[in-house]
Amino acid sequence: MSNQVLCYGEVLWDTFGTTKKAGGAPMNVAWNLKQQGNDVLFASSVGSDPLGDELINFLQKHGLYSPLVQQDEDLPTCQVTVQLDAEQQATYIIPEPVSWDNIAVTDELLAAARSSAAIVFGTLVCREKVSRNTLFELLDETSALTVFDVNLRAPHYQLDTIQTLAAKAKVIKMNEEEANLLIGGGSGSLKDKIIEFQRTYHPQTICVTRGDKGAILWHDDEFYEHPGFKVEVVDTVGAGDAFLATLVCGLLNNKTPQQIIENACKIGAFVASQQGATPVYSAAL
Numbered sequence: 001m002s003n004q005v006l007c008y009g010e011v012l013w014d015t016f017g018t019t020k021k022a023g024g025a026p027m028n029v030a031w032n033l034k035q036q037g038n039d040v041l042f043a044s045s046v047g048s049d050p051l052g053d054e055l056i057n058f059l060q061k062h063g064l065y066s067p068l069v070q071q072d073e074d075l076p077t078c079q080v081t082v083q084l085d086a087e088q089q090a091t092y093i094i095p096e097p098v099s100w101d102n103i104a105v106t107d108e109l110l111a112a113a114r115s116s117a118a119i120v121f122g123t124l125v126c127r128e129k130v131s132r133n134t135l136f137e138l139l140d141e142t143s144a145l146t147v148f149d150v151n152l153r154a155p156h157y158q159l160d161t162i163q164t165l166a167a168k169a170k171v172i173k174m175n176e177e178e179a180n181l182l183i184g185g186g187s188g189s190l191k192d193k194i195i196e197f198q199r200t201y202h203p204q205t206i207c208v209t210r211g212d213k214g215a216i217l218w219h220d221d222e223f224y225e226h227p228g229f230k231v232e233v234v235d236t237v238g239a240g241d242a243f244l245a246t247l248v249c250g251l252l253n254n255k256t257p258q259q260i261i262e263n264a265c266k267i268g269a270f271v272a273s274q275q276g277a278t279p280v281y282s283a284a285l
Contacts, residue, residue: 004039006116009125010100011044012078021276022058028277032245043068045099047077072099101128113138118145127156150174166201173207224257229269238277243268
C-alpha cells in the first residue's frame with residue numbers, strides 16, 4: 001500500500017469581510033499534505049452553483065479534484081462567516097444544510113478508503129445523517145490509519161458521535177479546550193487526562209495542541225512535547241489543519257515522535273502568521 005491519504009469532509013468558502021478563501025478543515029489538511037509531497041485524495045460535495053464551480057476550479061488548480069468531489073443539485077455550496085477576536089482567534093458562523101451534509105456512498109469512495117494508508121476525518125461533516133453514515137461505512141471498510149480531527153464547531157456536534165468516531169480512530173488530535181471538554185476539567189494534569197482518554201478509546205496516538213504554547217503528543221506509551229514557535233499571528237484559520245497534516249505525514253514516513261511534533265508546530269505557526277488557511281510554503285520551512 002502507498003502512503004495515499006484520503007481526506008473526507010467539508011469544503012467551503014471562508015469569508016473575511018469582503019474577502020473569501022477556500023477552506024474547510026479536511027480540505028485544508030489535504031492541501032497541506034499535498035504541499036508536503038503526499039499522494040492525496042479529497043472527498044466532499046459542493047453545490048451546483050457559481051460558488052461550487054469556483055471551488056471545483058480551486059481544487060482542480062491544486063490537484064485535489066476527482067470524482068470523489070460530488071456536486072449536489074439541491075443543496076448550496078457552503079459559505080462560512082469568519083469572525084476574529086482581539087487575539088486573532090477565529091469563530092465561525094456555519095449555515096446548514098449545505099452540500100457537504102449530503103455526501104453519498106459511491107463505489108469510487110469505497111475503493112479510495114480501501115486503498116488508502118490513512119483516512120482523515122472530523123466531527124463537522126457528521127452533523128447530518130447522510131454524510132455521517134457515509135463516513136461510518138468508509139471506516140468499516142478500511143484497515144487504514146484512521147485519523148480523527150476532533151475540531152469542534154459549536155453547536156454542530158453531538159457527544160455520542162464524538163465517542164463513536166474516537167472509538168474508530170487510531171490517531172486523535174484535539175486542542176486543549178476540546179480535551180478539557182471531552183476528558184473533563186477536573187484537577188488532574190493534562191497528561192493524566194490524556195492517559196485516561198487513551199484507556200477509554202484505545203487510540204495508538206493522541207495529540208493535544210496548546211495554541212502558542214505548542215503541543216503534547218502521546219505515542220507508544222511515551223509523551224513528547226514542544227513549546228511552539230513564536231510568530232506574529234495574523235489569524236488562526238487553518239493552523240491546526242496544517243499541524244495535523246504534518247503530524248500525519250510524519251507518522252506515515254516513520255519520523256521520530258519528537259521530530260513529528262516539532263515539525264507540526266513549525267508549520268502550524270507559519271500558517272498562523274499568514275491570512276487564511278492555505279498559504280503556500282516549503283515543506284522544509
